[in-house]
Amino acid sequence: MSADEPGSLPEQARSDPWTAVALLTIAVVAWLSFQTVQQIRERTALQTVRTAQEAAIERAQKIRGQFDTIAKKTLELAQQGNAGAARIMEELARRGVTISPNNPLGSPPPAPSK
Amino acid sequence: MEALVDEDSASIRDDATSGSGARSVTSKPWHGWVTILAGVAIALVVTNIVLFERNRTLQAEVAARTQYLQQTAQIEALNREMVNALANLAVRNQDEALKAILTEQGININMGPGQGAPAPGPAPESKSGR
Numbered sequence: 001m002s003a004d005e006p007g008s009l010p011e012q013a014r015s016d017p018w019t020a021v022a023l024l025t026i027a028v029v030a031w032l033s034f035q036t037v038q039q040i041r042e043r044t045a046l047q048t049v050r051t052a053q054e055a056a057i058e059r060a061q062k063i064r065g066q067f068d069t070i071a072k073k074t075l076e077l078a079q080q081g082n083a084g085a086a087r088i089m090e091e092l093a094r095r096g097v098t099i100s101p102n103n104p105l106g107s108p109p110p111a112p113s114k
Numbered sequence: 115m116e117a118l119v120d121e122d123s124a125s126i127r128d129d130a131t132s133g134s135g136a137r138s139v140t141s142k143p144w145h146g147w148v149t150i151l152a153g154v155a156i157a158l159v160v161t162n163i164v165l166f167e168r169n170r171t172l173q174a175e176v177a178a179r180t181q182y183l184q185q186t187a188q189i190e191a192l193n194r195e196m197v198n199a200l201a202n203l204a205v206r207n208q209d210e211a212l213k214a215i216l217t218e219q220g221i222n223i224n225m226g227p228g229q230g231a232p233a234p235g236p237a238p239e240s241k242s243g244r
Binding site: 022035057067 | 148154155161165172173179182197218
């Protein structure tokens with residue numbers, strides 16, 4: 001079938017979209033591959049940051065636990081009438097720190113995601 | 115006019131035959147590759163969605179931990195001041211109860227003659243008063 005014949009035009013029209021689709025698919029795959037690599041890099045960086053935080057988190061938990069224990073015991077002493085402990089509790093209250101026996105400061109850090 | 119209509123009908127029949135015949139568009143070898151590539155694109159989209167969601171969760175977790183650490187820095191300063199105050203009061207008033215609170219946390223107050231109260235270090239559990 002030659003190009004002059006009426007039937008040749010639809011054939012050409014059918015084959016052209018394939019070229020366009022091929023180019024489009026290549027572009028989409030290239031873009032998605034780039035995005036995937038970026039996401040993997042970001043994930044690696046975030047995991048590195050999280051790992052680096054581990055030691056600091058452990059230390060923070062100890063500090064919070066110690067502060068919590070000392071503050072609670074000081075509060076107990078203050079409630080028993082110890083003047084020094086009462087003075088410390090007053091100073092904490094003046095700074096806006098309220099010690100509650102049921103609200104520990106040494107709460108665990110955000111749980112790690114899966 | 116009739117001849118023209120007959121010619122058009124013949125052309126349409128020819129197209130219909132060619133569309134479903136050996137001249138099929140999927141018969142070219144690279145068409146298969148395009149289909150595979152499209153499949154890869156779909157797989158990449160799914161991978162990207164999963165990675166994006168996981169990264170978002172991880173990012174939130176890291177941000178929360180950073181905030182936790184920042185708050186702890188403030189608590190640490192307060193803790194140091196409180197330990198200092200407790201030590202000072204314990205020494206000044208010879209208050210054994212206050213001294214006991216610090217001793218329980220591994221902070222020992224050893225007073226030499228004429229010395230002031232010890233200053234506890236930043237890592238309270240590992241430090242002892244001088």
